[in-house]
Amino acid sequence: MSKIYDAKSIKILKGLEAIRKRPGMYVGSTDVNGLHHLVWEILDNSMDEVLALHANSIKITLKKDGSVIIVDNGRGIPIDKHNDSDLTAIEVVFTELHAGGKFGESNSAYKTSGGLHGVGASVVNALSNKLIATVYKNGKEYETIFKMGKIVKRTKEIGKTNKKGTKIHFFPSYDVFKYAKLSFGKIIERLRESSFLIPGLKIELKDEINDNKKKFISNDGLKEFVEFINQSKTPISNFISFKGKSKKIDVEIGVQYTNDYSCNIISFVNNIKTKNGGSHEVGFKTAWTKIINEYAKKESLLKIKDSNLEGDDLREGLTAIISIKIPENILEFVGQTKDSLSSKEAKQAIEEILDSQLIFWLQENKKESHKIIEKSIAASKARKAARKARKEARNTKKKLLENKILSGKLTPAQTKKIEEKELFIVEGDSAGGSAKLGRDRKTQAILPLKGKVYNTEKAKLIDILKNEEIVAIINTIGAGIGSEFQVKDVKYGKVIVMTDADTDGAHIQTLILTFLFRYMRPLIEEKKVFIALPPLYKITKKTSNKNKEKYAWNEIELKEILEEFNGGEIQRYKGLGEMNADQLWETTMNPKTRILIRVNIDDPILSERRVSTLMGNKVDLRKEWINNNVDFTLEDSFEIKQK
Numbered sequence: 001m002s003k004i005y006d007a008k009s010i011k012i013l014k015g016l017e018a019i020r021k022r023p024g025m026y027v028g029s030t031d032v033n034g035l036h037h038l039v040w041e042i043l044d045n046s047m048d049e050v051l052a053l054h055a056n057s058i059k060i061t062l063k064k065d066g067s068v069i070i071v072d073n074g075r076g077i078p079i080d081k082h083n084d085s086d087l088t089a090i091e092v093v094f095t096e097l098h099a100g101g102k103f104g105e106s107n108s109a110y111k112t113s114g115g116l117h118g119v120g121a122s123v124v125n126a127l128s129n130k131l132i133a134t135v136y137k138n139g140k141e142y143e144t145i146f147k148m149g150k151i152v153k154r155t156k157e158i159g160k161t162n163k164k165g166t167k168i169h170f171f172p173s174y175d176v177f178k179y180a181k182l183s184f185g186k187i188i189e190r191l192r193e194s195s196f197l198i199p200g201l202k203i204e205l206k207d208e209i210n211d212n213k214k215k216f217i218s219n220d221g222l223k224e225f226v227e228f229i230n231q232s233k234t235p236i237s238n239f240i241s242f243k244g245k246s247k248k249i250d251v252e253i254g255v256q257y258t259n260d261y262s263c264n265i266i267s268f269v270n271n272i273k274t275k276n277g278g279s280h281e282v283g284f285k286t287a288w289t290k291i292i293n294e295y296a297k298k299e300s301l302l303k304i305k306d307s308n309l310e311g312d313d314l315r316e317g318l319t320a321i322i323s324i325k326i327p328e329n330i331l332e333f334v335g336q337t338k339d340s341l342s343s344k345e346a347k348q349a350i351e352e353i354l355d356s357q358l359i360f361w362l363q364e365n366k367k368e369s370h371k372i373i374e375k376s377i378a379a380s381k382a383r384k385a386a387r388k389a390r391k392e393a394r395n396t397k398k399k400l401l402e403n404k405i406l407s408g409k410l411t412p413a414q415t416k417k418i419e420e421k422e423l424f425i426v427e428g429d430s431a432g433g434s435a436k437l438g439r440d441r442k443t444q445a446i447l448p449l450k451g452k453v454y455n456t457e458k459a460k461l462i463d464i465l466k467n468e469e470i471v472a473i474i475n476t477i478g479a480g481i482g483s484e485f486q487v488k489d490v491k492y493g494k495v496i497v498m499t500d501a502d503t504d505g506a507h508i509q510t511l512i513l514t515f516l517f518r519y520m521r522p523l524i525e526e527k528k529v530f531i532a533l534p535p536l537y538k539i540t541k542k543t544s545n546k547n548k549e550k551y552a553w554n555e556i557e558l559k560e561i562l563e564e565f566n567g568g569e570i571q572r573y574k575g576l577g578e579m580n581a582d583q584l585w586e587t588t589m590n591p592k593t594r595i596l597i598r599v600n601i602d603d604p605i606l607s608e609r610r611v612s613t614l615m616g617n618k619v620d621l622r623k624e625w626i627n628n629n630v631d632f633t634l635e636d637s638f639e640i641k642q643k
Helices: 017-021 032-051 089-095 120-126 184-197 222-229 279-298 344-364 366-394 396-402 429-438 468-477 503-519 521-525 555-565 581-589 604-615 619-629 635-642
Strands: 057-062 068-072 128-137 140-147 150-160 165-172 202-207 212-216 240-246 249-257 264-269 318-325 422-427 444-449 494-498 529-532 537-541 548-552 569-572 596-598
Touching: 017 120, 032 057, 032 068, 032 120, 032 165, 032 184, 057 184, 089 120, 089 128, 089 140, 089 150, 120 128, 120 165, 184 202, 184 212, 184 222, 184 604, 222 249, 222 318, 222 604, 240 344, 249 344, 249 366, 264 279, 264 604, 279 318, 279 344, 279 366, 318 344, 344 366, 422 429, 422 468, 422 503, 429 444, 429 581, 444 468, 468 503, 494 503, 503 521, 503 529, 503 604, 537 555, 548 555, 604 619
Parallel strands: 057 202, 264 318, 422 444, 422 494, 494 529
Antiparallel strands: 057 068, 068 165, 128 140, 128 165, 140 150, 202 212, 240 249, 249 318, 529 596, 537 548, 537 569
């Protein structure tokens, strides 16, 4: 019998209750990204004070108890009574949605800010077990305390001070963010970006958990930012800067070309990173493509009758930082997480600035301009080769021809349902044989690769397409490559890299992931790429009745099982091919028992630098990174492995 649906069925969530009920609507998720979103919301409010020229210092402390303190030397949140209620302004800001200093018609508090929606402070409060707001203002220190989003101590003067600014100390509700931890490295990247965007801003980060400290201050702004990103690459142009004001929007763009094959465009609005781009990025791409094509034909680098170079061709090897400051009255984001800008004025402003400045730079720097266009023409040829290969892969007769490369390799899954199908890219024929025998024939396809895959970070696309193993991956996934890649055409719900649990296996895994990152990035962004985690050890305890067997994925588990078994026979798997088909299924392929690691791109800038450093041509940078980040003292682990 169905329940009655009437007015009594409608529940009104009062105050901040809705936020705790549906936290993902306000911070995107309840994983590590959602937890860090709380930090960004409070940080953004301090950054707004910096943008308004009222602050030049921000300090962040990660406490041992998992709480966070953020302090700025701005004006301090107002502590006087709010016009529309008995609450003080700071009490309103932290307990009411859509409250803040960014909604007044005169817009007197902030001309530009990142906190458009006015829900940031209240969301952090709602998703914190406790929050202490301290304001230093007019020679006095004021304190307000909240618990679970509710006021437990009204705003009160607690002392005298010569400081000015705001200190927010919040204790995230880890019952909401159950499996998340604050990351010193993740916060460092965000703070480094902020320092680049505002030259002269002093930022300090202290991690009391791991006893780490970091300070940031930049003098050359976007120039330092671009050089930081391109550290592991070889430039083919100097740093190029474009600045101006249009449509009441301040625009600053920093670009540089390298001999790399990838493109990096990172955009910010009022110091908030718009990781999904938006109208300002569209304006940049449109103007960049149009202006350089016109210049190329004027200089006879392209013939008048030739088709224009496509945007992807002209952006190969380009690193660009776009930073705009946009007034509140025309600022529109897509969603509270502010990942994408929708203000149409931003597109127009970018186009106007580039229309007036880019053509001048091209004319004044002909040597660099011609080098950039020549690189773009080469990119166009490679793209056309990739497009041709994709068309041929779709042509039945040609596909049969190309599948000679795949003959004896790909073992397809039986189901036609893409979301059910899994592609295992496996190292070697031996492991491939076990995987073929042990797999679920209905849903799991096996593609064994011979030897090591091409390092695509060091090669041109046209050369990459000559490599049989790479072509096998491209044809099997069936969605193209590079700018031609279409994630909607991918033939599998999951692409799983399954390699041996040794150094060679790790190397092959890295080479495959580098290729996917460079030429099929949407596959990773759509969370379709995984790493299979095979066990390192099999432990057998012989008994009079039946042998007991268990698997260990690391030395800690090995030690625990040996203690449980009171000894035992250890088999160290050097490769997947050493496993019987049933063992491989049980430990690594069975969806009910296996361990998969999803491959994510949490920070595009950091990912770009890591791939370029570790897989690129600059040996000195790679060596420096390894020396600074890899611990070679594994004597204890080695001893365990030898027992």
